[in-house]
Amino acid sequence: QPPEPLELWDSPPWQLTRRDGKLYARGVGDDKGHIECRLSALDAVKAVTGSYPCRIKFVIEGEEETSSVNLESFVVSHAEKLKADACVWEFGGVSHEGKPEQYLGLRGICYVELSVQTASQDAHSGLGGSIFANAAWRLVWALNTLKDQSEYIRIPGFYDGIKPPSARDMELLAALPDDSEDLKHRYGLKGFLKGLTGGVELRRETVFVPTCTICGLTSGYQGPGSKTVLPARASAKVDFRLVPGQDPLDILAKLRQHLEAEGFSDVEVNYLGGERPGRTDPDDPFVKLTIEAAREAYGSEVVIVPMVGGSGPNHVFLDTLKVPIVSAGVGYPGGQAHAPNENIVIDNFRTGTKHTARIIEKMKEL
Template identity: 65%
Template structure:
């Protein structure tokens, strides 16, 4: 598909977006003011109802649907007018956010939209509430320019993305007829360090577990028990040391059996992607990367097509100021495994259990806190090409197309159960500080992401 750079409809769309930006920022402030922390269930039900209300206000038929976890907001509207298409576009988003901790590191209240120097600050403003408003603003602009929606539109907005979306696969399977569509715009998008639009075509899967061990009913005086009592902290440390060697090789037998290497097309895309190695080293103050890796195709491949085993947190004994001579009775570690095609969370848990048992750690318990399978989209799908072409027109730069990114999300059921191509478009940028204090969104990127989303909608209906 070759698109015309000059399109009078796009001029009308852009004017509507520019002229109504103050309204949409007020709507964003309204949404960000409602806490919705899935990790603690703070404000989840209230935010689901608010999202449904806001969708209703924009002309969508919205409902709050139950799931096996937190509620899911579903909404739909059908194309209007003589030129409407029978095609259906699905938007996947999430209304939940990360905890705002640590509050002392915020320069303004996290649940109060604050503007400073062209940036807007609030928890969830980029991940993901800014994207919800971006979609609504784009649809309103297209509807105004064309006199109605040019295609059928559906929304699915969940409340568990920040805690792993463990119930989303079952929800999609149960409601696959209701969610049926022809294509899907995913919950994120934006620009890279070079201000090029970013396209993410796949995500690694995840298996998040907690390992725990208890060796006594209570902590003991270390002088009493140090020589004769089992120590839960050491017990867990020894178990953890069996999972991975110093060369970053995961030692669980069979762990790599189902790993599918990147295709030649994947490697082609990686080869032309701009490197972020220098920016990452500067941002995180790194001396270098693991195993002495330098900026190369191998570095890019390892970053997204290698599975991982990451200790995310360790807890045992006394960790306050000063000293307290105790022998810990309990110890736990939170671990995430990032998975690549064709690994599954179920096989990882099974192999992990067998590995710990075989090494004498049958007393170490495994709790699965969530998981999802990896999945990726065909980079040559027409909807992907449409999204990339419209991005280049809006941003004036060729998109940076990633066949896979290192993070995870519930894309598998949308790709494999619903059979949809998924694309990214939106308001994010590398300095948005998602999941961190002072999460923010730049106004210029909000406008560009909204205009890009609107062009995708308009062209999708015509295709």
């Protein structure tokens, strides 16, 4: 991700800085620190045992933040070379209570830019305010059709085919620590949407319910002072986080049909990228192996998260290679991924490396 706003960094974003027991830099937590954790674990296993108990393959690509547009074709083309028994994915780390966390799934995403042009150039609002179409208003009205104030997404067929969480999923969610107060404190929130207060229902909403989010709006004049302008162009970036049973291309088609039916055929929909949801069975033998490795490395019980709210291309490996995937690594809730002062805790890096090494050693048991 870009490092801006630069003025909010306490040290240069592209220079690794050690401070207060942490390492700061753009990408140190998302996700260069995880890559270095794997490499350090390999060094440790080789130094102690002299060899590896299994073959180890790395797939490293630099397009994850732009939906990994070339990854699926690469994996399909090289499926024979990439065959494996299991996969350790990026991310994971410790919870806000300091317990090891392992993630078993990611939501999908459909990311679009909606844009409107009503004239060839901006106009004086006194000249055109009563007789020219305003691109900003057209966009606001179009956006208003996507979701109501109860958070229900109004696109016809949007919720079709969704697979609800299983009883096992709800059992895992119920076992997670309640981080509602931590979230409110960290983000300065007065409360949560839909009257949620915490507990298992808040966790369910966070990962097993799809979303529609306006990520940014651009139109007209937004500089210092005033400028009475009637905008000719307006755009918004919107993401839809998707859950099992949904597909980004299907949602894209339904979005376009919805805008057309609502009278907004002039709103252009530009597809910026997407990922399908993907997840691993929590009772898979590899999940159990990584849990035991974490207990040995951290000396505590493990927090198993069946799904997280973010997205990524794990579905490519799940669908093509049919491998179980567990995310385990060096992150923590204060890591500031995608934000200024991104960081990892050095002690977490050491323990995460030990965990990875134990997973490698235990692969002979799988």
